[in-house]
Amino acid sequence: MTRTPLRPLARVIAARQSGQNPDMIERENLRLRHEAQRDKLRFRAEGRLFVLGVCFFCAFVVIGARMGHLAASVPAEPSSGGVAELISASRADIVDRQGRVLATNLSTHSLYAQPPLMVEKERAAEELARIFPDLDAERLKRDFTGSRKFVWVKKKISPEQMQAVHDIGEPGLLFGPREMRLYPNGKLAAHILGGASFGREGVHSAEVVGVAGVEKQFDALLRDPARAGKPLELTIDLTVQAVTEEVLNGGMKLMNAKGASAVLMDVHSGEIVAMASLPDYDPNNRPRPLTSGDQSDSPLFNRSVQGVYELGSTFKIFAAAQAMELGLVNPETMINTKGPLTWGKHRIRDFHNYGNELSVTKVIVKSSNIGTARVAMDIGAKRQQEFLGALGFFEPTPVEMVEAPTGKPLLPPNWSEISTMTISYGHGLSASPLHLATAYASLLNGGTRVYPTLLKQEERKVGPRIVSERTSERARVMLRKVVTEGTASFGEVEGYAVAGKTGTADKPKPRGGYYKDKVISTFATVFPAHDPKYVLVVSLDEPVELSGPEPRRTAGWTTVPVTAEMIRRIAPLLGLRPSVEPGAEAEVIQASN
Structure with missing residues (x-):
């Protein structure tokens, strides 16, 4: 860039010959230089403000479009991306030849404890033993007061038991949603159905798997999401x-x-x-199965x-x-x-x-x-x-x-x-x-x-x-x-x-x-x-x-x-x-x- 001198010799000599003040030339050139620098800085600032404005405009457009999409869509609960997402708790029903339910799923809760969050550990153990007679209060006390940070208390509980645990008021006793297998007819057809239990377990879900009978024989079929929950129809009449x-x-x-x-x-x-x-x-x-005899x-x-x-x-x-x-x-x-x-x-x-x-x-x-x-x-x-x-x-x-x-x-x-x-x-x-x-x-x-066969036949085979x-x-x-x-x-x-x-x-x-x-x-x-x-x-x-x-x-x-x-x-x-x-x-x- 060509830089103009503040005191050009030709103009200074000419000014002296004509009786003018040469210092005025320097001040004028200095003023012009400052104005050029100011115009350059102003142009640069205006460009930056324009780019920033465009960015803000695009951001507001994207946010507005997303808000509009969410407002127009059906609301749904967000799902976590953790390991629990891999556990599928869904399982199809089993029905008799008339469509009457032999086995189905029931939404319930599990009960677990986080001892570091517990306040009155010994009292909580005694109260839990009172609510669940099959639990050992002394063992619970050892688990709660030891070094463990997580303790399964019950894999499935009823709504009444859940309320009773709530009433204990212990912040370290927590609940996890899950499904359990329910046989509404009790002992009826027990050896045919067999039974189910929990496979992989997480805090927020548990895998229901068959352990005997048709529950185990058709375990993959009953858990197949492609069947969209279509029940398994047996030949037996309830x-x-x-x-x-x-x-x-x-x-x-x-x-x-x-x-x-x-x-x-x-x-x-x-x-x-x-x-x-x-x-x-x-x-x-x-x-439990017999281990001897x-x-x-x-x-x-x-x-x-x-x-x-x-x-x-x-x-x-x-x-x-x-x-x-x-x-x-x-x-x-x-x-x-x-x-x-x-x-x-x-x-x-x-x-x-x-x-x-x-x-x-x-x-x-x-x-x-x-x-x-x-x-x-x-x-x-x-x-x-x-x-x-x-x-x-x-x-x-x-x-x-x-x-x-x-x-x-x-x-x-x-x-x-x-x-x-x-x-x-x-x-x-x-x-x-x-x-x-x-x-x-x-x-x-x-x-x-x-x-x-225990599967209802559409056509009779000879x-x-x-x-x-x-x-x-x-x-x-x-x-x-x-x-x-x-x-x-x-x-x-x-x-x-x-x-x-x-x-x-x-x-x-x-x-x-x-x-x-x-x-x-x-x-x-x-x-x-x-x-x-x-x-x-x-x-x-x-x-x-x-x-x-x-x-x-x-x-x-x-x-x-x-x-x-x-x-x-x-x-x-x-x-x-x-x-x-x-x-x-x-x-x-x-x-x-």
Whole structure:
């Protein structure tokens, strides 16, 4: 930049020659220089003010636009970006086949303490022990007065308990919102539902996870947010389940049994309408598993699915049906029942002496071990194994429960000829009541295999054929005669044509051998016999009927009356009307004119 001198020599000389004051030139130049500097600074300041004004304008525009957007949007609670955001507490409901709630979620609170914030720690511990009797006041005092900065007090509390804690007035006692799993029907269908507990936990939320039953089997499905809370629909009917458990509980007590189970299944679809195991528990307060001893003594043990037992004479119909299907016999074929039947050191006897021979039908009606064993010998071990395998007796049931794989049948290590004979009448092979119900449904529904399920089916699936329709019908006729003429006479329910087979098996000892005075009694039924709709299998563990002069333990005296009462109660609930059995002779009265 060119800088103008304050005292230019040419102008000074010219001013002196003309008689002017040269100092005036310097003052004028100094003034002009100051004015130029002032104009430059003013221009710079005006530019800065303009830029600052533009920035303020843009900021106000952005803030105004955001305020307008917030005013026009739906209000919502802000969410934190911490770890608790990863914990999903949502879980879908479980409902029965009619849409009635079996399991749902309930909003509640947890209670925790922050000892550094507490004022009267010992008083707070005593008050909490008074509100929650299961808490130990001394332990709470140690936790509160120690070095801990966080203490879980209760994972879930009721509104009344929450108010009582509020009334303590302790600032270090805090609450966290969460959801808990609620079973509004208490013990009803406990073994099917299983139960739920808390997984990952935070102060402001907790993950609800299944621990048993369908809750654990479908845990991922129930917690899937993509399903938008769509409930899981089961096959069981809440009303039928309630009646089944009520009658079974009464029968267990009346027959002085240690435990009991019942399975009610649709013979065509395999849908389980009711399934019970006693003793049971409340899934809202699930007990701890046994850490020692016999697990079957625990109320958590599901006898219908996990319990594998020798099911006795209920197996005899399988031998008769297979022999008829193979063309080896027909219902009237005479079988040698002269006993005892000897194989090596083993002797097979009947409960009563039935004479030298019985027809195949009478072998089933009278429940002859000898007759059934001779039929099985004609069938042979290999064909017997193939038939029982086709009915599902070699694998755990595929029912949708995490406990199902533990109910694997117990098979003989060496399937010898004696095994073939004893298994034909239900000894030497142990299976669950659900196995038996599935096999009866497959055999008696017309002869097609069904698979047990707890999920309601939109379409009925037809499985592979097990026996012909003719064989299936003949088997139902035989089982019907067991009720009308044989060992299950107490099982008759007027109007419902009950058909079934009793089974009484000695209970094995844990270390080998059998008890002389302990049995598993079972009654497997199908009704109505002429148009089968449902299969019902009821078992009692160590029953004894004491109304007579001597204790009676056979299924005909113990399990059969309980099953009959159950059918009498549940058949109307299933929509079955009493009807006249086809082929029944009607009384004809001739009136004179």
